[in-house]
Amino acid sequence: MKVTIVGAGNVGATCADVISYRGIASEVVLLDIKEGFAEGKAMDIMQCATTTGFNTKVSGSTNDYSKTANSDVVVITSGIPRKPGMTREELIGINAGIVKSVAENVLKHSPNTIIVVVSNPMDTMTYLTLKATGLPKNRVIGMGGALDSSRFKYYLSKALDKPSNDVQGMVIGGHGDTTMIPLTRLASYNGSPVSDFLSQEQLEKVAADTMVGGATLTGLLGTSAWYAPGASVAYLVDSILNDQKKMIACSVFLEGEYGQDDICLGVPCIIGKNGIEEIVSIKLNDSEKALLAKSADAVRNMNADLKSVLA
């Protein structure tokens, strides 16, 4: 199974590293516009093969899309990340043009591929990819919910003082500081509601910390995060390539689901060899429904800025 990752920067290279280390794909091609950069990252990763013990073939390409031919999955991480104090939405001006041209180029060589969109603002970039390529909705997947949910479980585990892997929870909605919706009511500690162990005040703090999880790391690092983002993409790619049918919150084109139309937004999806295989309808209460509608409004406003790129 072959995976191409466009953008060999922090997130793209970390994703290639996790995919190869965990043997998720037999081949990974890293592609970047910067001369020699992807080749260098690929060589560095390949030099881990004998010490960490993997057999995936990782190679690099400077903007030569012929090397990406017949990829089963293409991950788009190309574009600029935010700096401290910025929102993801401010990246749209530069990233929209990059994501559109990258999506068109990859399809010339891998017409049957599934595209995973990572570049920010991710929900809008997913919508752009879908509209610009005309691909069916199952083959365009926005990655954000997997990462936001892992951060949610991290903050829950800290509040509970229990291991992250004993905590279940999901974040839906847009992948933005004010648009994501950590579903605290449905989160559990090994099957028991977390509200049995945490006060309302603690749960509200967990939700608030989760929502600004990316901004917190950007403030600390000077650029946005990459370890958890790269690993979250690899987790999603694993479910596609190995047909795991995991339920993962992903940004997907909605046509009536959750009362929304003509938008890509994070909702729970079954992810398998056909990409998005099902949009799972979970029962939201009235306040969660209202938050989702508000989140959709904000993402829809952002999508309106795509008019010139899509014209």
Ligand SMILES: NC(=O)c1ccc[n+]([C@@H]2O[C@H](COP(=O)([O-])OP(=O)(O)OC[C@H]3O[C@@H](n4cnc5c(N)ncnc54)[C@H](O)[C@@H]3O)[C@@H](O)[C@H]2O)c1
């Ligand atoms: N969806 C998410 O959960 C999530 C998580 C983390 C980062 N991101 C986003 O992912 C993007 C990448 O972040 P990063 O930290 O890896 O940035 P980075 O700057 O480290 O890497 C981006 C790479 O893209 C390359 N690039 C730019 N234009 C290109 C083009 N036309 N073709 C090929 N490559 C090109 C750059 O040369 C660079 O190496 C950002 O937009 C960031 O906001 C999203």
Ligand SMILES: O=C(O)C[C@H](O)C(=O)O
């Ligand atoms: O925070 C960012 O800008 C990058 C990414 O979307 C993240 O959540 O880490």
